Amino acid sequence: MKQTTRFGLTFTLENNRLKESRAKSETAQDSAKAVTKSQPAPQESDISAAEQDNLSQLLGELEHLVGLTKVKELVREIRAYVEISRRRAQFNLKSDNLVLHMIFYGNPGTGKTTVARILGKMLAELKVLPKGHLIEVERADLVGEFIGHTAQKCREQIKKAMGGILFIDEAYSLARGGEKDFGKEAIDTLVKAMEDYKTEIIVILAGYEKEMERFLRTNPGLRSRFPIHLHFPDYNSEELLEIAHLMVTERQYQLSVGAAEYLRHYLEEQLEAKQANFSNARLVRNIVEKAIRRQALRLVNRRLYSRDELMLLRREDVKQIAEEDEDNFWQT
Ligand SMILES: Nc1ncnc2c1ncn2[C@@H]1O[C@H](COP(=O)(O)OP(=O)(O)O)[C@@H](O)[C@H]1O
Ligand SMILES: [Mg+2]
Numbered sequence: 001m002k003q004t005t006r007f008g009l010t011f012t013l014e015n016n017r018l019k020e021s022r023a024k025s026e027t028a029q030d031s032a033k034a035v036t037k038s039q040p041a042p043q044e045s046d047i048s049a050a051e052q053d054n055l056s057q058l059l060g061e062l063e064h065l066v067g068l069t070k071v072k073e074l075v076r077e078i079r080a081y082v083e084i085s086r087r088r089a090q091f092n093l094k095s096d097n098l099v100l101h102m103i104f105y106g107n108p109g110t111g112k113t114t115v116a117r118i119l120g121k122m123l124a125e126l127k128v129l130p131k132g133h134l135i136e137v138e139r140a141d142l143v144g145e146f147i148g149h150t151a152q153k154c155r156e157q158i159k160k161a162m163g164g165i166l167f168i169d170e171a172y173s174l175a176r177g178g179e180k181d182f183g184k185e186a187i188d189t190l191v192k193a194m195e196d197y198k199t200e201i202i203v204i205l206a207g208y209e210k211e212m213e214r215f216l217r218t219n220p221g222l223r224s225r226f227p228i229h230l231h232f233p234d235y236n237s238e239e240l241l242e243i244a245h246l247m248v249t250e251r252q253y254q255l256s257v258g259a260a261e262y263l264r265h266y267l268e269e270q271l272e273a274k275q276a277n278f279s280n281a282r283l284v285r286n287i288v289e290k291a292i293r294r295q296a297l298r299l300v301n302r303r304l305y306s307r308d309e310l311m312l313l314r315r316e317d318v319k320q321i322a323e324e325d326e327d328n329f330w331q332t
Helices: 018-023 028-036 049-065 069-090 113-126 151-161 171-175 182-196 209-218 235-252 257-272 279-300 309-311 315-322 328-329
Strands: 001-004 011-014 102-106 132-139 165-168 200-208 228-232
Touching: 049 069, 049 113, 069 113, 102 113, 102 209, 102 235, 113 132, 113 165, 113 171, 113 200, 113 228, 132 151, 132 209, 151 182, 171 182, 171 200, 171 209, 182 200, 200 209, 235 257, 235 279, 257 279, 279 315
Parallel strands: 102 200, 102 228, 132 165, 165 200
Antiparallel strands: 001 011
């Protein structure tokens, strides 16, 4: 069964567990009868109250992220859809297997890994995945250097990800080197694992939008195996500053007015001169973490200090970092 959502997302439903429960239904007529009987649907759901609590907490975590409106909406859709599919199965309504392999398009630091991690936990609560943990890999973890090496490397990573999500960052690089490259073997091995362990592993391919689109064009068989596509746009300066505030608050620090002002200005400048490797929220995280170390250095030899001072990141703490050698900066 195919269903197109508001964002043009196409779900292909295929879930063995749902199939099992469907097999239990005796005839189509029985199912029709079951539908007409009114039953208290929500209570019928086999998600316990504790699991609902965990789900709400995970959705809260998602909401807490700055921006990402469409991503959030799509994740809510996936969650609702999975849950309703399960309830439908309880009423013997038609539902095929859920295919939840995904492609995440977006630049570095746009929240792809963060969202994948939340999704994994969510799908575990919904019992779509046994464990829901996330194993993040890249080309070097999957592609070997001699015959047989690639299959072995892939198997190792698949084994680690079993029960959860295998997140392949910069997945387009698997196609690097063309036909003779071992990357192709890695793709084939992954596709086979997706078939063999349909209900135990979800594969997410992530990477820059253009590169991922090119990758899918050169591997046309792949697109249909990954029915869910999420786009992670770059953050604007407002959002980046909000992320900075969130990050410092989480660490029990705060930005002085001057520090926030300086940071806003700096981020606007960076956005204007945006480089290809602009790292969005990761850039902010680097600034915050370095500013915290600068503040420590500024305060460490003082004999008198207050609680407020221990919390405050001043303009000078942020400023010094921003003025550091940029090459150095991007890499850390
Ligand atoms: N929308 C957001 N709100 C708050 N923090 C964010 C947001 N997006 C990313 N971050 C933070 O930025 C850092 C990089 O995010 P990450 O998910 O690793 O990005 P990606 O996988 O796209 O490179 C992480 O510390 C993450 O918590
Ligand atoms: Mg990542």
